[in-house]
Amino acid sequence: MRYMATYDLMETLRNTNQWLGATAKAMGSYPALAAIPNPMITWMTAWGEVTERSFERMVVKPSWGIRTITCNDGKDHLVQIDTVVEKSFGNLIHFNVVGREEKPRKILLVAPMSGHYATLLRSTVISLIPDAEVYVTDWKNARDIPVSCGKFDIEDYTLYLMDFMREMGPETNVIAVCQPAPLTLAATAYLAELEPEAQPRTLTLIGGPIDPDATPTDVTDFGNRVTMGQLEEAMIQRVGFKYPGVGRLVYPGLLQLTSFMSMNAERHSKAFNEQILRVTRGEAKDHDAHNRFYDEYLAVMDMPAEFYLSTVERIFKNGEIAANDFVVDGHKVDIGKITDVAVKTVEGANDDISAPGQCVAALDLCTGLPASKKASHLEPGAGHYGIFAGRSWRNNIRPLVLEFIDANASTPRKAATEAA
Structure with a gap:
């Protein structure tokens, strides 16, 4: 193939x-x-x-379609999308509300790289903009990235997240949705160990496979049924001559869509x-x-082959995050180094992709974090999509997340203080 x-x-x-x-x-x-x-x-x-x-x-990147937002002053304000950090495989973008005073809440929304564009979180962004400065990881379609830009696997993804967190500063509140939850946890732990002054204020993990074996689903079972050789042979292709990434090994978006x-x-x-x-x-x-x-739903993007294969092998098959045995750039990341970043997990009772139990496992890994800085929420009747973009998110989960952010807004930063 x-x-x-x-x-x-x-x-x-x-x-x-x-x-x-x-x-x-x-x-x-x-x-x-x-x-x-x-x-x-x-x-x-x-x-x-x-x-x-x-x-x-299927081959068109959807527009964010967020042109104006009604703020607390009762007026409609233009929304300008600014690129804060530009990288080969993804950018950090900011939804800048023109004419509005800067909000004290600063949120980094980590979008999945799992076949769909970051615009899948459009409704999530819209719900947060009135109350916060919202930043999003806007991942690029691998077919448009020249081979000369090199590889991109889960270690590179983690390093990207660390760069984005450094750029935004220590008052950042990170919300990771689904697939990036384990890597966001690792990036936070890496910063907590090496650069505590750059770590975020809070970390909210929504429906992510921190421990895929905690509650097996069809997704995790698939990862266990096939060998890496079978997966590479069946799923990986080279980008054709029509796109700038010609020759790059990818997991094609059209193939992913067929599976979906x-x-x-x-x-x-x-x-x-x-x-x-x-x-x-x-x-x-x-x-x-x-x-x-x-x-x-039909707008899909190609994933770099290295990212897809390393996700299946290291997150699902080997369970490196769940075992606290994840290595980034030759350095073993210890999730226990997170000592003053408040961590909250959110799960849906009817989630058939990241079933209840997979995400909340993150709290047990945070052995250096006091119980007062840990929180979890299980949303009754909610499926995977609902916990970050549906009615359950709007009516129940979003208020809880903002409350969690505010509750930890003025907490002293022990790690940063000790490092200084």
Whole structure:
């Protein structure tokens, strides 16, 4: 599978389906066909519209779409997205609310690098902007990164997070969502040991696989069923000639999307059939619920092969974070070195990706942290998506996280003081 031909074949199939959709939509729009009262023509046009849009979105990075925000003064303020730190594989961006006094809460939202863009956290960002200065790790699509930029694995990811934390300063409140939770914990511990003056104020871990074996799921079982050789042979391809990253080994976004869709194939099939019928009846809108969800869900990015393989091997198979045996750049990270960064975990009772028990394991690893600086929350009835972007996040979890941040805002920094 590690050939450009297989990567280009997948892109060719995607492009062909987009073209077929566009063709069906155009043919159904011929004025002459309007004289033929055949519902199949209407259905064909609707099928073409939905198909073209779906396959087109697979290679387009979604816009953040956050242009204004209503603040506590009752006025709408423009939101300007500034790049604070620019790196080869990802940037640190700031949602700067123009004309508003700087908020005392400074939040670093660590987005997953798990197949979707950081824009997956759009609703999370929108919910936090009114009450905080929000920064986000905006990871780049590996297909657009030249081979000359080198590799990028979980150690490089951890070092990136450390650089971002240094840039933001010691009053930062870090929120890691899903996949980056174990690496964010490691980055915090590394800073606590080497540069305590740069460590964040609080760390909130949401639905992350700190200890994947604590409560096994289909995701963790998959990591145990296959060997690394099988995984590399089946999942890794080289970027084709169409993109700047030509020749780079990646886990392709289109291949990831196939895996995502197959897990709930019946539900997705039903959703698209219903959308085609809505378009046929003239009930669909450009930004209706279906399009809002799938415009984001179908937009996938390639992951560097080194990052994907090292995540499976070191986080899931070997459980290096869970065993407190993680090494970064030749240095063994001791999570017990975290002594005054308040840590909170959030889990969803119905999370079938990072099941309850996987994330809260972080608190047991923080052996140097007093109980007063540890907190956990299990959200009843919430699934994986709901704990960071759904109703459960908005109504219950977000207020608890902000309360946790405020409760630790004025806590003395012992580690920094002793280091000085």
